[in-house]
Amino acid sequence: MLKRFRKLGNLLGAASPHENAALLSAHERPELLGVGLDELRQHFDAEFYLGTNSDVAAVSADPFEHYLEYGWREGREPFGQFFSTLYEHRVPISSPEVCPLAGYVVSIKKDGGSKEASSTSSAADSSSADRGNGVLRTDASEVLFEDIGGGGDPEYQRVSPLNWYGNQDPSWASGIFSLLRSLGHRTTELEEIPLANYVRNIFDPDFVRDNMGLGDEIGDSECFVRYLMFGLLSGMSPSPFFHDATYRRRVEKRGLLEIGKEAAFVHFLKHGLRADISPSPLFSNEDYVSLNRDLVHYPGPKLFHFINHGLEERRQFSSLVTIAHGDSGVALNSSRKFFSRLGAIERAHDELGAAAEFKESQLLTKILADAHSIDPYVMTDMSIPSFVPPWHDQDYVAFNQALEEIPEGEFDAVVLIPFCKVGGSDYVAGVLSRSLSRLGKNVLVVQTDQSDWHRSDWFGNVSRLDLSEITKGLSSDKATRLLYEVLRAIRPKNTFNVNSRLAFETFNRFGRQLKTFTGLHAYYFCADRTPSGDEAGYPVCYFSAIFEHLTTAITDSKDLSNTLTKRFMLMGRMADRVTCVYTPSKICIQNDTLAERQLAGAAKRERPRIMWAGRFDRQKRFDLLLDVAREMPDVDFWAWGKAVLNSPPDLSELPSNVTLHEPFTSYDELPLEDVDGFFYTSDWDGVPTILIELGGLGVPLIASASGGVPELINDKTGWPVPVGSTVKAYADAIKAMMADTEQRSTRSKALREKVRRQHSQASFDKKIAGLLK
Numbered sequence: 001m002l003k004r005f006r007k008l009g010n011l012l013g014a015a016s017p018h019e020n021a022a023l024l025s026a027h028e029r030p031e032l033l034g035v036g037l038d039e040l041r042q043h044f045d046a047e048f049y050l051g052t053n054s055d056v057a058a059v060s061a062d063p064f065e066h067y068l069e070y071g072w073r074e075g076r077e078p079f080g081q082f083f084s085t086l087y088e089h090r091v092p093i094s095s096p097e098v099c100p101l102a103g104y105v106v107s108i109k110k111d112g113g114s115k116e117a118s119s120t121s122s123a124a125d126s127s128s129a130d131r132g133n134g135v136l137r138t139d140a141s142e143v144l145f146e147d148i149g150g151g152g153d154p155e156y157q158r159v160s161p162l163n164w165y166g167n168q169d170p171s172w173a174s175g176i177f178s179l180l181r182s183l184g185h186r187t188t189e190l191e192e193i194p195l196a197n198y199v200r201n202i203f204d205p206d207f208v209r210d211n212m213g214l215g216d217e218i219g220d221s222e223c224f225v226r227y228l229m230f231g232l233l234s235g236m237s238p239s240p241f242f243h244d245a246t247y248r249r250r251v252e253k254r255g256l257l258e259i260g261k262e263a264a265f266v267h268f269l270k271h272g273l274r275a276d277i278s279p280s281p282l283f284s285n286e287d288y289v290s291l292n293r294d295l296v297h298y299p300g301p302k303l304f305h306f307i308n309h310g311l312e313e314r315r316q317f318s319s320l321v322t323i324a325h326g327d328s329g330v331a332l333n334s335s336r337k338f339f340s341r342l343g344a345i346e347r348a349h350d351e352l353g354a355a356a357e358f359k360e361s362q363l364l365t366k367i368l369a370d371a372h373s374i375d376p377y378v379m380t381d382m383s384i385p386s387f388v389p390p391w392h393d394q395d396y397v398a399f400n401q402a403l404e405e406i407p408e409g410e411f412d413a414v415v416l417i418p419f420c421k422v423g424g425s426d427y428v429a430g431v432l433s434r435s436l437s438r439l440g441k442n443v444l445v446v447q448t449d450q451s452d453w454h455r456s457d458w459f460g461n462v463s464r465l466d467l468s469e470i471t472k473g474l475s476s477d478k479a480t481r482l483l484y485e486v487l488r489a490i491r492p493k494n495t496f497n498v499n500s501r502l503a504f505e506t507f508n509r510f511g512r513q514l515k516t517f518t519g520l521h522a523y524y525f526c527a528d529r530t531p532s533g534d535e536a537g538y539p540v541c542y543f544s545a546i547f548e549h550l551t552t553a554i555t556d557s558k559d560l561s562n563t564l565t566k567r568f569m570l571m572g573r574m575a576d577r578v579t580c581v582y583t584p585s586k587i588c589i590q591n592d593t594l595a596e597r598q599l600a601g602a603a604k605r606e607r608p609r610i611m612w613a614g615r616f617d618r619q620k621r622f623d624l625l626l627d628v629a630r631e632m633p634d635v636d637f638w639a640w641g642k643a644v645l646n647s648p649p650d651l652s653e654l655p656s657n658v659t660l661h662e663p664f665t666s667y668d669e670l671p672l673e674d675v676d677g678f679f680y681t682s683d684w685d686g687v688p689t690i691l692i693e694l695g696g697l698g699v700p701l702i703a704s705a706s707g708g709v710p711e712l713i714n715d716k717t718g719w720p721v722p723v724g725s726t727v728k729a730y731a732d733a734i735k736a737m738m739a740d741t742e743q744r745s746t747r748s749k750a751l752r753e754k755v756r757r758q759h760s761q762a763s764f765d766k767k768i769a770g771l772l773k
Contacts, residue, residue, distance in 0.1 A: 030072055030099035033106050043105055045079035052077070072099045176228070185229045193232070193269050201307055203227065204239035207344060211236060235263035240282070240343015241303060246353060247272060247279035276301050281353035282339060284318045290383075291316040311335055320355050322385045324394040334397055352388075359386075395478055402470050402486050407463040412441040413772075414492040414518075416483075416503040418449035419468070420458070422663065423644075424689045425525055428556065428583055429498040430458025432523075435765050437462060439772070444490065448483065448502040476505060484510040487518065494519040494551075494773050504542040511549025519551040519773030526560060526686040526707045529619070544568055552771045553578045556686040557708025579771070583689055584764040585696040585755050587667065593698020595748035597673045599741055608738055610702075611675045613640040613664070613690060614682075616649050621681040621704070624730065628679070629655040631731040638675065640664050667693055677737050677744070681730075682706045683723055696755040698748040702733045712758070717751035 032040065041064055049063040050056060053076060056066050067078055078101045176195055177187040193199060205220040208227050218226070227238060237244060244264045251259060251267070254275055259267045268279055278285045285302040289295050292315050298305055306317055314325050314335065323334045342348040358364055359382060371378040390396040413436045417429045429445070436443045443462040447453070451468045467486065471479040483506045487495060495518045497503035507520060514520055528537035543564060547553060555561045561580045564570070570578060614620040622641070629637045633655075640661045643649065654660070664670055677700035680691060685707035692712065694701060701718040703709055713720045719733045737744060757763075 030068065030102070031097045032099055032102040035102045035105050040099075040101060040105060043078065043101060048080050049076070049078065067101075068099070072101065179225065180228060183225075183229065189233055189266075190228060193266065194273075195228075198269060198273065198304065199228075199232070199238060200224075201304060202239050202241055204241075204340075206340075207239050208236070210344065233263055233266060235265065237265060240280070240339045241307065242268065242279045243281065243343075243349045246281050246349060247277065249353075250277050250279070273301050278303050280343070281349050281356060282318065282321075282342060284320075284356070287319040288315070288317045290319070319383070320352055320359065320386050321388045321391055323391050324397055334391060337400075338391055355386075395481070398470050398474060398478065399482055399485055402467055402482055403489055405465055405467070405470070406486065406490065407444065407465060409442060409463070411444040411463070411490055411492050412436075413443050413494045413496065414487065414490060415443060415445045415462075416495065416497045416500045417445060417447055418500045418502070419447055419452040420456070421452050421454050422665070424583075424686075425499040425523070426455060427458055427689055428523065428525075430455065430460075431584060431586070431764065432496060432498065432768065433462050434458075434460045435761075435768050438765060439769055441494075441772075444492070446483075446486070448500045471502065480506040480509050484514065487514060492518050494521060494771075496521045496523065496554075498523045499525065499538070501538075504538060504546065507546045507549060508542065511546050515549045515551070519771075520546075520549055521552045521554060521771060522546065522550055523554045523556075524560060524564070525556055526684055529684055531618075539564060547574075547577075550577065551773055554771070555580050556583055558711055559708040560686060579767070581764060581767045581771075582687065582759050583692060584761040585692050585759045587693050587696045589696045589752060589756050590698075593745065593748045593752055594672050595677075595698050595700050595744050598676055598700070599744065601673060602676065605674070605676075608635045609638060609675045610635055610677055610679050610734060611638050611640075611670070611672070612679045612681070613670075614680070615645065616641055616643040617646045619645075619682060619684060621683055622649055624681045624727070625679065626655060626658065627727045628730050628734070629658045631727050632734065633657055635734070637679070638671075640670070667697070672697065672699060676700070677702060677734070679730075679734060680704065680709075682709070685709055687712055692755055692759050695751040696759070698752040700737050700744045700748050701751065702730070702737055712754065713751070717747055717754055719747075 044064050044067065046063040049067060049071070053063075053066075053071070056063060056071075067076065070076075071078070082100070082104070177191060180187050180190070203224060205223045208214075208231065209216070209218060209223055212223075212226065212231060214223060214226070227236065230236075232238070235244065242265055247264050247268055248259060251272065254277060256271050256275055256277075257267075265279075268277070272279065276285060280303075283303055283306065288302045288306060288310070289298070292310070295302070295305065306315065309315075310317065311333065314323075314333065316323060317335070321338070323338060325334050342352075364382075365380075368378065368380045368382075372380050390400075415429055415433050415436070417426065420426045420429070433443050433445055437460060445459060445462055445464045447464070447466045447468050448471060449468055451466055453464070453466075465486075467483070471482060474482065479502055483502055487506075495514070497507065497520075504522070507514065507522065511520060522542070524539045524543065526537075527535040527539045530536050539560065543553065547568070553564065555564070555578070558580045561578050565575050565578050612625050614622070616622045620641075622639075625637065625639060629635070635657065637655075637658045638661065639658060641663055651660070672694075678694050680688070680701060680703035682688070682704045683706055685704075687708040691701060691703060691709065695712060695717070701713055703713045703718060703720055704723055705713070705720040706723045710720060719737050721730050721733050
């Protein structure tokens, strides 16, 4: 990855001043836009100006007067990071005769001082700013870089003291040179090179580490020092942006001072920058300006504008390549990847260089003209975009990002989930992942919809791939294609979908292709209900559509398995593919029951106490709890939960015997010994995990007999109440439980044993093992 190298201990913390523009000959005073000299002087940093312009200091000139006479036209900065400030705040300069400092003062006065005005003290402290190196961006400025063809010209030698390669933060450069000298390295030649302005910005530590054969244990700072000591003067490129052969060809074409034995990159720093030569066929100065018309009058090297600003602004930079950054939720910067991947490949430089020459050749012009004469539909306009697959393809950007995120290694099983919050299906996905790991499978959990990962402890030590940020901005068509390609790249033997809508849609669209290399298993939990009572949810929408592709349709209750089998009249082997796998209990089942401990402490409680826990949503009937509490004012009800799927309920008339608590994360948080039983309400359900866990602990349960609940709670293991019963029927069931202490103990023991048999981890693992392809 391309990086702007910023730090070498404290020495590299200083922000570098920006490059000068070329010297122009006119000496007239600039237009000051009505700004007085005294006000202008307040924004001028004399110490900085003398420190970065040794030719001015050498003749003892007044720095402010020199700036007004010459410096503003020569592109000299009146304070540190001046050009960056102008660029970042988009300060307009209405005429090439306007002093940039005056334009800056007028601009900040218009904004009421909202732009950061660099006073003398703040400008001098350039080490506190790290705003990147930018230059005045204006459509009117005519300050252009001088073409210095014929580097031996005496005039060129005369203007060189303008510190073209010395205009850098003196303290920063001095610190670097001191460090190098302390390491026994001579710095004479380096002192002629703009380390702060350009070397630091173009430097890519990953690129240099590869070329120097350094491992990742060598940090960026040490890598930079090694490059200065052993790489820079020897001719090593600092990044994918500099290509030795291309630069040499362009130097010869422009007629600059011959490179000779000098390293090409050093020659570039001394001469090529002023000529604004792009040293890479991957980047074109002409195209960069043509594609970004706001940079027509940009006064500095175009390549460094791209490095410092254009990369992050995602600007196009070449007519030979169109870069797509994608439309997913991830901030993909494909330009960085383009340079990182192709910058180190010699063949890529050669081929793009050849393509550029061919595009400008007479041969191509003739070919297009001949084609146009035969078929006018063939256009001869060479300004149209060119494409280098796959960099132009937005879909590929997201796909490539997803591939890069896949953890290393081969995976036997993939578990697809929408997210990991605190729901029952999230818990089941964790149980499944752990089970697969115990069965010796290398498991990858893939999140498809949201990045929430609240209960990593449920999943254990498995690999994870979060695609949610990548799929966030994609259409359903693109997102399903992406997930399909990811699964095709991983090629697991078994793929499990646990409540991921994107996975269901992908199975629906690509199930026929997926099942050729992976066993497809889909988990189904109870169907939802609309306000009018109609069934909805995945068992309704995504069962018949994908069943032909599934190896197994897994349910958490026999009630749902039977419903699906009967509804679609499945028989024989097809019916066998719909199987119930009971969720295992995660608690350690003890010999005694909580019911016995609750009974032992009942005398200490002033009033009977019942516990309730669940979502304050329509399915879980929190309203029914409140009605029962009103029916039983002599009993206290402690409730844990919050609204998740629906709007929060109106709690303004909460019964006085109801106490609310925030949702719990562990059963250890609940005062289970200080209550008389647990009350569970629901209009539709599978086999809720909370009933499995509390049943394993031997807690007396009064529960709505919805969905798969009767598979656990019956007249021998608890106090079931038919769905649709009256409030009085529920209240009577609670009273019956509290009145019969013997049955409370007997039924809680029977429930505990049923959980031990029906919901053991061993039985779950055995079931899952039997499903694997």
